[in-house]
Amino acid sequence: MSLDFGPAVALSCRECGARYDLGPSFACLECFGPLEAAYEFGTVTREEIAAGPANIWRYKKLLPVPGDVEQKRNMNPGWTKLVKAEGLGKSLGLKSLYVKDDSGNPTHSFKDRVVAIAVEAARNFGFHTLSCSSTGNLAGAVTAAAARAGLEACVFIPADLEQAKIAMARVFGGKLIGIDGTYDEVNRFCSELIGDPIGEKWGFVNVNLRPYYAEGSKTLAYEIAEQLGWRLPDQIVIPIASGSQLTKIDKGFKELIALGLVDDKPYKVYGAQATGCSPVSVAYKAGHEVVQPVKPDTIAKSLAIGNPADGPYVLDIARRTGGAVEDVSDPEIVSAIRLLAETEGIFAETAGGVTVGVLRKLVEAGKLDPELDTVVLNTGDGLKTLDAVSSVAAPSAVIKPSLDAFRKVI
Amino acid sequence: MSLDFGPAVALSCRECGARYDLGPSFACLECFGPLEAAYEFGTVTREEIAAGPANIWRYKKLLPVPGDVEQKRNMNPGWTKLVKAEGLGKSLGLKSLYVKDDSGNPTHSFKDRVVAIAVEAARNFGFHTLSCSSTGNLAGAVTAAAARAGLEACVFIPADLEQAKIAMARVFGGKLIGIDGTYDEVNRFCSELIGDPIGEKWGFVNVNLRPYYAEGSKTLAYEIAEQLGWRLPDQIVIPIASGSQLTKIDKGFKELIALGLVDDKPYKVYGAQATGCSPVSVAYKAGHEVVQPVKPDTIAKSLAIGNPADGPYVLDIARRTGGAVEDVSDPEIVSAIRLLAETEGIFAETAGGVTVGVLRKLVEAGKLDPELDTVVLNTGDGLKTLDAVSSVAAPSAVIKPSLDAFRKVI
Numbered sequence: 021m022s023l024d025f026g027p028a029v030a031l032s033c034r035e036c037g038a039r040y041d042l043g044p045s046f047a048c049l050e051c052f053g054p055l056e057a058a059y060e061f062g063t064v065t066r067e068e069i070a071a072g073p074a075n076i077w078r079y080k081k082l083l084p085v086p087g088d089v090e091q092k093r094n095m096n097p098g099w100t101k102l103v104k105a106e107g108l109g110k111s112l113g114l115k116s117l118y119v120k121d122d123s124g125n126p127t128h129s130f131k132d133r134v135v136a137i138a139v140e141a142a143r144n145f146g147f148h149t150l151s152c153s154s155t156g157n158l159a160g161a162v163t164a165a166a167a168r169a170g171l172e173a174c175v176f177i178p179a180d181l182e183q184a185k186i187a188m189a190r191v192f193g194g195k196l197i198g199i200d201g202t203y204d205e206v207n208r209f210c211s212e213l214i215g216d217p218i219g220e221k222w223g224f225v226n227v228n229l230r231p232y233y234a235e236g237s238k239t240l241a242y243e244i245a246e247q248l249g250w251r252l253p254d255q256i257v258i259p260i261a262s263g264s265q266l267t268k269i270d271k272g273f274k275e276l277i278a279l280g281l282v283d284d285k286p287y288k289v290y291g292a293q294a295t296g297c298s299p300v301s302v303a304y305k306a307g308h309e310v311v312q313p314v315k316p317d318t319i320a321k322s323l324a325i326g327n328p329a330d331g332p333y334v335l336d337i338a339r340r341t342g343g344a345v346e347d348v349s350d351p352e353i354v355s356a357i358r359l360l361a362e363t364e365g366i367f368a369e370t371a372g373g374v375t376v377g378v379l380r381k382l383v384e385a386g387k388l389d390p391e392l393d394t395v396v397l398n399t400g401d402g403l404k405t406l407d408a409v410s411s412v413a414a415p416s417a418v419i420k421p422s423l424d425a426f427r428k429v430i
Numbered sequence: 431m432s433l434d435f436g437p438a439v440a441l442s443c444r445e446c447g448a449r450y451d452l453g454p455s456f457a458c459l460e461c462f463g464p465l466e467a468a469y470e471f472g473t474v475t476r477e478e479i480a481a482g483p484a485n486i487w488r489y490k491k492l493l494p495v496p497g498d499v500e501q502k503r504n505m506n507p508g509w510t511k512l513v514k515a516e517g518l519g520k521s522l523g524l525k526s527l528y529v530k531d532d533s534g535n536p537t538h539s540f541k542d543r544v545v546a547i548a549v550e551a552a553r554n555f556g557f558h559t560l561s562c563s564s565t566g567n568l569a570g571a572v573t574a575a576a577a578r579a580g581l582e583a584c585v586f587i588p589a590d591l592e593q594a595k596i597a598m599a600r601v602f603g604g605k606l607i608g609i610d611g612t613y614d615e616v617n618r619f620c621s622e623l624i625g626d627p628i629g630e631k632w633g634f635v636n637v638n639l640r641p642y643y644a645e646g647s648k649t650l651a652y653e654i655a656e657q658l659g660w661r662l663p664d665q666i667v668i669p670i671a672s673g674s675q676l677t678k679i680d681k682g683f684k685e686l687i688a689l690g691l692v693d694d695k696p697y698k699v700y701g702a703q704a705t706g707c708s709p710v711s712v713a714y715k716a717g718h719e720v721v722q723p724v725k726p727d728t729i730a731k732s733l734a735i736g737n738p739a740d741g742p743y744v745l746d747i748a749r750r751t752g753g754a755v756e757d758v759s760d761p762e763i764v765s766a767i768r769l770l771a772e773t774e775g776i777f778a779e780t781a782g783g784v785t786v787g788v789l790r791k792l793v794e795a796g797k798l799d800p801e802l803d804t805v806v807l808n809t810g811d812g813l814k815t816l817d818a819v820s821s822v823a824a825p826s827a828v829i830k831p832s833l834d835a836f837r838k839v840i
Contacts, residue, residue, distance in 0.1 A: 074484050074509065093516065095775055099484065101536075106503065107578065124534055126511075126775065128813070164775030168517065174840075179828045184594075187816050187823040193772035197839065198825035209831035216833055218840070362603035365505055365536065365574030403538070403813040406597050413597040415608035418589045421619035423626055429607065430584075430628070 023144050027062065028084035031055040031231050034333075042084075044145050044228040054329070055231045057084045064279055066250055069242075074099040076133055076239040082275060083239070084232045085140045093169050094139055095161075097132035098239050100124040102247035102395070107363035108376070112383050116393045118253070120244055121366055127188065128401035129322070129369075130265065131161035134236035135225055138162075139169050141232035142223035148172055149222045150194075151213075153206040155261065155322045156185030157369075157400055162225055163192035174222070176206050181321060184404045202316065204327050226262075237265040241272025244395055245282050252276070252287045254392035257379045259371045259399055260291045260300050260345070261323045263330030270337045289337050290388065291345040292378035294318035294353060294370070300331045304338060304345035311335070319350045319408050320370040322400055344387050348377035354408050356380060360398070367402030375399075433554050437472065438494035441465040441641050444743075452494075454555050454638040464739070465641045467494045474689055476660055479652075484509040486543055486649040492685060493649070494642045495550045503579050504549055505571075507542030508649050510534040512657035512805070517773035518786070522793050526803045528663070530654055531776055537598065538811035539732075539779075540675065541571035544646035545635055548572075549579050551642035552633035558582055559632045560604075561623075563616040565671065565732045566595030567779075567810055572635055573602035584632070586616050591731060594814045612726065614737050636672075647675040651682025654805055655692050662686070662697045664802035667789045669781045669809055670701045670710050670755070671733045673740030680747045699747050700798065701755035702788035704728035704763060704780075710741045714748060714755035721745070729760045729818050730780040732810055754797050758787035764818050766790060770808070777812030785809075 023042055031040040035053025046055055064081045072078030076098030077090045090096070101121045109117035122130040135150075135158070142150055149172040152162045159175040166173035173194025177186070178201060190196045199206045210227055213219040225233045245252055252273055258266040270289055276282045293301045296318025303311045311331030316324035328334070338345050348356070353370055356377035361367050368376065379396045382388040406413060419425035433452055441450040445463025456465055474491045482488030486508035487500040500506070511531045519527035535542040545560075545568070552560055559582040562572045569585040576583035583604025587596070588611060600606045609616045620637055623629040635643045655662055662683055668676040680699055686692045703711045706728025713721045721741030726734035738744070748755050758766070763780055766787035771777050778786065789806045792798040816823060829835035 096511065101506065107580070121536075124536070126531075126534070127777070128538070128811075164771075164777070166775075167772050168775035170517065177825070179825060183823060184813055184816060186825065187819055188777060188813065190822045190824070190826070191768065191771045191777055191812065191819050192775055193768070195840070196825045197836065198828035199831045200828060201831045205831045209833075209836075212833055213836070218833075218837070358601065358603070361574075361601045362577055365576075365578035365602055367537070367574070367598060367601055401538075401813070402601065403594055403598065403811070406594060409597055409601050412600045413593060414600070415587070415589060415596065415606045416600070418608035418610060421609045421611045421615045423619075423622055423628075426607070426619075426623070427628070430605070 024086040025084040025144065026087055027059045027081055028057040029060050030058045032058040044223065046228055046230045057231050057235050061279060064281065066281060069246065076136060079239055079242045082242065083137060084235055085137060089140060092140065094136050095126045095132050095165050095168055097125045097136050099243060102244060103364060103366065105364050108360060111359060111363050112380055114383060114390045114394055118395045119364060119366060120240065120395055120397050122397065122399045123368065123401040127160045127164050128404065129157035129161060130240065130399040131158045133239050134233045135161040135165045137236040138223065138225035138229045138233040139165050141229045142171060145223065147221050147223035149174055150225060151175055151210070151222050152225045153203065153210040155203050155324055156181045156404065157322050158226065159189035159196065160185060163189050163194035166194055167192040176210055178203050178206055182405055182407065184406065203325055234264045234268055237268035238272035241269040242276065245273070245276050250282050252282050252285055253395040255288045255290065255388055255394040257290045257292055257375050257396040259323055259375050259397060260293050260328060260334055261325045263300060263328045263334040266291055267330050267333045267337060287341060288343040289341045290343040290378065290382060291334050291338055292375045293345065293347040294320035294323055294374050295347045295349045297324045297326060298347035299326065300328055300334050301345045301347040303331065304335055309335060320353055320374050322369065322371045323374060344382065346378045346381055348374060348381055352377040357402065357408060366398060368398040369400035369402050369405040370408050371400050372398035373408065434496040435494040435554065436497055437469045437491055438467040439470050440468045442468040454633070456638055456640045467641050467645050471689060474691065476691060479656065486546060489649055489652045492652065493547060494645055495547060499550060502550065504546050505536045505542050505575050505578055507535040507546050509653060512654060513774060513776065515774050518770060521769060521773050522790055524793060524800045524804055528805045529774060529776060530650065530805055530807050532807065532809050533778065533811040537570045537574045538814065539567035539571060540650065540809040541568045543649050544643045545571040545575045547646040548633060548635035548639045548643040549575050551639045552581060555633065557631050557633035559584055560635060561585055561632050562635045563613065563620040565613050565734055566591045566814065567732050568636065569599035569606065570595060573599050573604035576604055577602040586620055588613050588616055592815055592817065594816065613735055644674045644678055647678035648682035651679040652686065655683070655686050660692050662692050662695055663805040665698045665700065665798055665804040667700045667702055667785045667806040669733055669785050669807060670703050670738060670744055671735045673710060673738045673744040676701055677740050677743045677747060697751060698753040699751045700753040700788065700792060701744050701748055702785045703755065703757040704730035704733055704784050705757045705759045707734045707736060708757035709736065710738055710744050711755045711757040713741065714745055719745060730763055730784050732779065732781045733784060754792065756788045756791055758784060758791055762787040767812065767818060776808060778808040779810035779812050779815040780818050781810050782808035783818065
């Protein structure tokens with residue numbers, strides 16, 4: 021089997037640094053640490069990136085994908101809008117605020133980014149089926165990408181997910197299996213399945229393809245920097261589910277500095293959780309270095325991972341950069357969704373309510389400098405979590421089509 | 431009041447050619463024909479367009495907007511994906527098929543394009559409130575754009591719309607008035623309201639701002655041509671609600687030819703309706719030049735306009751270009767939504783089911799050449815019309831998290 025992962029040349033253990041050949045493996049044989057892609061980057065210029073396509077493949081020389089990736093059948097996500105959020109900024113008292121709005125991706129969440137990379141890994145390894153454990157968004161991203169790529173799909177979700185996420189995970193034609201349990205139980209089940217003959221030739225995007233998949237989140241860092249005019253933000257607020265996205269955005273920023281694509285400068289990374297699933301925030305506030313698993317209970321289902329694999333790394337990054345980890349309650353999430361909608365015309369899913377809510381809380385607590393360039397992520401779409409705004413899911417008034425009737429209601 | 435509409439210099443009557451100063455007017459005083467923007471275009475090159483932003487403002491020199499439009503608070507829609515649809519093409523027996531997927535717009539329908547232009551017109555005329563009659567998508571686009579632009583919003587919809595569209599029209603904070611009646615009744619009510627003192631200083635995007643608003647649909651033509659490598663498609667399938675979008679795509683193609691941005695060549699325009707609201711298709715098949723209004727009864731609510739204002743122009747364009755107008759039943763719409771999802775990973779709303787269903791019907795009837803470059807439009811998002819796919823809105827199976835349980839269901 022001839023593999024083509026572009027600039028990625030090996031897998032390396034994030035804990036002990038042991039190196040492995042590129043393959044569908046995810047845990048270090050020495051220390052059980054997580055493996056991630058290791059690169060030998062060639063020269064990359066701002067100009068060639070700018071001349072690339074309006075999707076994540078403009079950064080293909082920084083990703084574990086073949087050089088001809090834009091010719092393949094792929095969803096081609098990314099290059100979503102970085103919205104200059106003057107309305108929200110004014111409301112919160114922030115001078116220079118941007119919303120990175122990933123609801124513009126093909127299946128309307130940032131998951132399209134990571135799945136796009138996993139599809140190329142699945143092709144490289146000759147897998148016929150794409151699979152995942154998912155809190156909802158990932159299931160839709162995987163089944164859509166599999167449909168486009170001509171792969172089979174079989175995805176696993178907690179059975180109690182939002183209706184819209186279930187429909188979106190099913191309409192693309194793959195198998196959708198509801199598991200009677202939490203996301204963490206779904207995840208454990210998938211790890212078992214990999215060892216079973218059924219799971220042979222299956223690419224579980226967030227298990228045995230994870231070292232490739234996770235790299236997709238780096239593209240958020242690249243896009244934010246490029247869209248700011250090749251400059252890192254001073255402060256960034258990122259949601260925490262497994263914590264992977266946050267660690268990869270940090271990795272992306274560091275790569276851009278190392279490659280000379282942006283000036284080296286300090287930036288503060290803030291992690292955002294829902295109070296009903298806030299193991300990382302709890303650990304951060306207690307000064308712990310490890311994360312105590314919890315059983316999630318929050319409307320922010322896309323962030324409801326009670327045992328976040330990358331929790332310790334998130335704690336490390338928040339502390340190292342001078343950021344923080346904070347959490348907000350379900351009512352604060354709903355309030356933040358509405359604030360973002362009313363000030364920016366952006367309808368975020370609950371995860372976006374979490375980041376905007378945490379941003380608000382950090383500003384109010386003086387933990388974030390209102391004078392500095394700040395980016396807040398919206399990673400999903402409000403249409404997928406309509407229950408969160410059910411209080412406004414009806415007309416202001418219903419009338420007969422007459423001016424008299426209208427005058428009575430305004 | 432100093433107006434700045436960029437290259438647009440007047441309004442002109444589409445029927446009699448009478449010219450008027452730019453203003454919030456929409457009907458010819460001579461013959462009651464519809465007014466549209468008239469331009470004096472300067473030089474426009476492919477290079478300067480390519481150097482523009484990844485949204486409709488890359489074409490600002492062809493639109494009735496100020497030259498500094500990209501500095502304003504606007505949703506900045508457009509530059510959505512033109513997906514090379516090899517999967518769907520293979521399934522239908524088409525050699526070269528593309529899906530223009532406008533679900534990637536900020537509120538996930540093509541309406542963001544037209545509203546973006548209307549916002550600039552409202553600003554020009556000093557209006558404080560943005561309004562519309564809507565079958566759903568437009569209401570969300572207007573309220574979002576008003577939120578971003580700092581305008582008030584008050585929008586009108588038939589009270590029986592899909593839940594997702596109602597939520598999306600309300601979450602951005604404007605007033606949402608449900609009218610107990612059809613879209614055509616909502617529309618007539620809005621025309622009354624314009625003459626009333628309440629409606630003074632209101633910009634009804636699809637009534638008194640219509641000559642500007644409607645021009646936004648031209649950007650679909652520009653983008654398709656540019657994304658094809660500055661080439662017109664041979665055949666294009668476009669949904670018909672009022673018919674405005676179809677006429678403006680034709681206008682856009684003709685402008686590109688006149689400006690020398692693409693080579694002159696024939697192209698065939700096909701209109702698509704739902705059988706439950708198919709007045710234009712009926713007229714086309716009967717050889718009529720006028721359209722008999724109908725009372726809509728279809729799941730394709732975003733196309734449910736029983737008295738389409740631009741119907742006669744659509745008939746003319748379909749006949750002149752050698753295209754056709756066709757319609758599909760509600761079951762055919764659902765089947766087409768699923769086919770598009772399963773072959774391309776694109777989840778279309780019912781309007782996209784209409785265009786893909788009509789495409790299939792035209793191919794099967796031999797009315798469309800399978801060898802030629804064909805573009806089919808998806809103008810909205812499946813998340814807004816979930817009821818259409820309710821038959822698949824559940825997991826394939828729900829199981830306990832065990833391999834034994836899984837073996838039993840696969």
